[in-house]
Amino acid sequence: MTASLRLVDVSKTFVLHNQDGAVLRVLDRLSLEVEGGECVALVGPSGAGKSTVLRIACGNYAPDWGRVLVAAGGRATDIACAPPRAVLALRRQAIGHVSQFLRVIPRVPAIEVVAEAARLAGSSPDDAHARAGEMLDILRIPRRLWSLSPTTFSGGEQQRVNIARTMVVPFPILLLDEPTASLDAENRAVVVDLIRDACRRGAAVLGIFHDADVRAAVATREVACATLSRAA
Amino acid sequence: MTEAPLLRVRGLSHAYGSRIACSAVDVEVWPGEVLAIVGESGSGKSTLLNCISGRMRPGAGEVVYRAKDGREVDLWQASDAQRRLLARTELGMVHQNPRDGLRLGVSAGGNVGERLMAVGARNYGAIRATAAEWLARVEIDVGRIDDLPRTFSGGMQQRLQIARVLVSRPRLVFLDEPTGGLDVSVQARLLDLLRSLSRDLGLAAIIVTHDLAVARLLAHRICVMRGGEVVEDGLTDRVLDDPRHPYTQLLVSSVLPP
Numbered sequence: 001m002t003a004s005l006r007l008v009d010v011s012k013t014f015v016l017h018n019q020d021g022a023v024l025r026v027l028d029r030l031s032l033e034v035e036g037g038e039c040v041a042l043v044g045p046s047g048a049g050k051s052t053v054l055r056i057a058c059g060n061y062a063p064d065w066g067r068v069l070v071a072a073g074g075r076a077t078d079i080a081c082a083p084p085r086a087v088l089a090l091r092r093q094a095i096g097h098v099s100q101f102l103r104v105i106p107r108v109p110a111i112e113v114v115a116e117a118a119r120l121a122g123s124s125p126d127d128a129h130a131r132a133g134e135m136l137d138i139l140r141i142p143r144r145l146w147s148l149s150p151t152t153f154s155g156g157e158q159q160r161v162n163i164a165r166t167m168v169v170p171f172p173i174l175l176l177d178e179p180t181a182s183l184d185a186e187n188r189a190v191v192v193d194l195i196r197d198a199c200r201r202g203a204a205v206l207g208i209f210h211d212a213d214v215r216a217a218v219a220t221r222e223v224a225c226a227t228l229s230r231a232a
Numbered sequence: 233m234t235e236a237p238l239l240r241v242r243g244l245s246h247a248y249g250s251r252i253a254c255s256a257v258d259v260e261v262w263p264g265e266v267l268a269i270v271g272e273s274g275s276g277k278s279t280l281l282n283c284i285s286g287r288m289r290p291g292a293g294e295v296v297y298r299a300k301d302g303r304e305v306d307l308w309q310a311s312d313a314q315r316r317l318l319a320r321t322e323l324g325m326v327h328q329n330p331r332d333g334l335r336l337g338v339s340a341g342g343n344v345g346e347r348l349m350a351v352g353a354r355n356y357g358a359i360r361a362t363a364a365e366w367l368a369r370v371e372i373d374v375g376r377i378d379d380l381p382r383t384f385s386g387g388m389q390q391r392l393q394i395a396r397v398l399v400s401r402p403r404l405v406f407l408d409e410p411t412g413g414l415d416v417s418v419q420a421r422l423l424d425l426l427r428s429l430s431r432d433l434g435l436a437a438i439i440v441t442h443d444l445a446v447a448r449l450l451a452h453r454i455c456v457m458r459g460g461e462v463v464e465d466g467l468t469d470r471v472l473d474d475p476r477h478p479y480t481q482l483l484v485s486s487v488l489p490p
Contacts, residue, residue, distance in 0.1 A: 017478035018485060059467060061474040084453050084467040085262060105449050106420040
């Protein structure tokens with residue numbers, strides 16, 4: 001079975017109990033499918049729920065309704081109702097998520113942050129270290145920074161560490177939330193190449209790319225998220 | 233994925249007189265898993281921790297621990313001797329106040345070595361070497377190995393307590409607000425240490441904390457308590473980013489983004 005991600009009739013509403021029970025409808029019976037080898041770009045205005053789709057796809061948000069079928073490594077799981085341990089296992093081995101911000105334990109060196117992802121996916125410590133170094137080289141993080149904590153890095157450097165920590169593992173499914181947002185042209189080109197390589201090896205990629213050039217370069221297809229009327 | 237939970241708590245209740253501290257709490261933790269219990273003071277989280285770590289008999293409920301030899305032991309059906317043996321060998325408790333978990337009249341090295349001797353180590357040189365190694369891991373200058381902990385700062389005492397608990401390689405540790413009094417950089421080092429132990433050695437931990445940032449970085453799962461009940465639990469980032477219960481929403485929105 002090749003990798004794929006399928007959202008079927010996914011709805012998501014946020015109920016803000018401490019703000020007079022305000023109800024935000026974000027997704028209403030959204031269905032979409034990403035096959036291995038495809039890069040699907042989510043498009044739509046700000047607030048249309050694009051990031052929400054990615055967060056639901058990695059189990060960070062729980063949908064109110066619908067199924068989120070993750071197929072990888074010969075098995076399919078509905079991440080919407082999988083137990084926490086199953087979700088964590090999928091994140092270690094099947095689903096790579098590049099979020100907009102890097103979140104790490106302070107003081108842990110950049111190289112260790114990247115190597116840890118490889119180790120969690122099953123690499124030996126030496127192998128994980130070697131691959132982390134290769135990935136930091138590809139993403140042009142100067143070697144003198146490798147032993148420093150990325151919390152001290154610039155926004156663009158942090159974002160590249162974030163990408164390195166995902167791309168160091170050949171995840172069958174990739175969720176990319178504005179991966180090139182704070183990058184200059186040269187680094188954008190590096191990331192575009194990484195995304196295309198991932199598609200070529202058969203990964204199913206779902207992403208948000210505001211930069212039109214990046215989107216044109218990586219996306220094989222676009223899916224629109226419509227803004228819902230917010231009042232339920 | 234491993235086959236069975238390491239600790240299974242069912243229907244745990246406890247009251248102090250007419251005041252209910254824990255009400256029908258169900259919790260489980262799996263090998264290699266870090267579970268955070270969060271909630272405001274008075275929510276019952278410390279009572280829960282005391283009952284499930286075998287230090288205070290609950291009013292009702294079962295606390296079943298799966299021992300290294302595969303046997304399941306209900307901590308509160310077991311004899312005192314059995315419970316003490318497990319506490320010394322397979323379980324570990326890190327107290328909020330390090331003075332509760334250290335012997336203040338014994339040297340730093342002795343505090344760490346004592347736990348090793350309790351599980352059968354006898355060679356003085358080896359014990360001292362292991363103690364020194366653990367002092368280094370928690371960033372205590374090895375030159376202080378013969379000093380008494382009462383000459384240490386609060387933060388150093390806390391790190392020493394953690395070294396004392398971890399040296400004997402327990403399978404499950406209970407931590408009560410362990411990073412409360414520590415400065416941020418030491419806190420980060422300890423979080424990293426605990427995380428690598430859980431990843432590399434399959435150490436499981438139950439940590440009571442009110443610090444959601446600590447919970448986010450360390451815990452796989454989180455349990456939110458209020459008024460003695462678990463009001464929400466699940467994957468840590470799911471509970472913190474998509475909280476359902478009004479109380480969890482209040483808790484998450486009351487702090488700077490963790």
